[in-house]
Amino acid sequence: MTRSLSVIGGGHVGRVLGRLLGSRCAVLDVLTRSPSSARAAVDFIGAGVAADGYAALRPADIYLLSVGDDQIEPACAALAAAVPLRGAIVFHCSGALASDRLAAARAAGAHVASVHPIRSFADPAAVAADFAGTFCGVEGDAEAVDALNALLLALGARPVAIDAAAKTVYHAAAVFASNYLTTVLDAALRAYQAAGIPEQTARELARPLAAETLANVFRLGAAPALSGPIARGDMATVARQEAAVAQWDAATGELYHALIAPTVELARRKHNR
Template sequence: MPVRLRVGVVGAGRVGSVLAARLRAAGHDLVAVSGASPASRLRIDTLLPGVHVTTPDQVAAAADVLVLAVPDDHLVAVAEHLAARPGQVVLHTSGRHGLEALASLARQGARTIAFHPAMTFTGTELDLDRTCVFGLTAGPDERGLAERLVADLGGTPVWIAEDDRATYHAALAHGSNHLVTVVNQAMELLRSVAGPDADVAAVLRPLLTASLDNALSFGDAALTGPVARGDVSTVRAHLDALAGADASTASTYRELARATAHRAEDDGRIDARTSADVRQALDEAEWDSLAASVEQAR
């Protein structure tokens, strides 16, 4: 492949617009992009000024390297709609999918790559300087090109087997997306006691930052808190307090506390009896919640 590639991007969403901007900044020719929604057009105007905006078919016809940055559930249909040329490189940014999603284009002679940036995107200038790992799946002849594109983006490659793509993506979604849910639930609980104008982010940020850094560095050894200490009475107090909170928050607390009890037991932080006592308290609270729901329904 030439040093300067003709790149086209189908889907100017949060991911596609940022990758397009960074590939252009790396010296490649951004020949065309597609994006029809008002949000996509705003991203194009902001991050990709002057780029030719056209249909997915025309983007594919103009590009030597075609990036499909579309939602997971639409990827196969988009790929099946497009025509490819022998030797054309087509990559997608889905974490879940591997090469099978591009099988229709591979049958036309395209060189296919699964090219997932393991990063959360805002679709703004904030993303332009961020670096990340890319989860890659490709055939032997495409591995070098995939790694070259990752290097152009300032990233780090990690190779994922085709059959492991769903597990890989589940790990990222569980760690990142569910983290957002838990943090927002914690902020809502704090606002309920500190008031709507309280700076709850300032309360949580140092604690959460330290917890994340410790977990990434030390694994289960970073576990702290009442479950890891075996403070069953404190867990019961939490459950009583959460009985009047949002049901999904209480449910999340119980499920994560169960998982924490198992991990703390496996790590030797608490013994089997204490772990069982924690789980019994959680089970009792769940039954109480269910009974209250049934009574309310009556």
């Protein structure tokens, strides 16, 4: 039997998942902050009716809450007050918050979960067209997780079970792998430029080193991929570099200093394998 789906929140993630899940579910209602954005979301999804408020929502089997993190609990409470949820599945898409933020739905008899697609949604149409292979961090009630995993697998996605108690650390992993990696590479490029190398040339110098390091990390693991003075035990060079970087730019010097201890620990793991 085809399940029914309603979408609350018309941002990029909601639109993409609404369109994708709509290929497996019957989309009923789409509720967003304004009638115009709801109609735009319905157009993108290709199904459903733009709802003008929670009171207009019809009972559905699955509810997708694609709202900002600070709106998850209020939206869930409004949903629980508007429609019967016993036996339904309610899930949100936050990478930082766990499914326990859906307590109002659980109290109303729903099975709750969170599904976090590990993608950039800057171009929703492109993501929707190429969603197969996307990893999705999933946690929540067993009934909800089982049903959502089945839908994700049918879409070609790759659901991964995560520990709800460590959801914030899980989300921080993406920040380390993407945002802070960019910050560290920016420090490298600025340091090259401080040595008199033009910015474009600095990028070309850093590119093969960074690319090869990333390839080694993902092929071998972080510890075996570590090279450089700390991996060799050359702490005298590290001390000279730290002093030189701090003299050039105090903030970057603090960053360099903060990375020494975890890199020493990584080197220890490398040599104790």
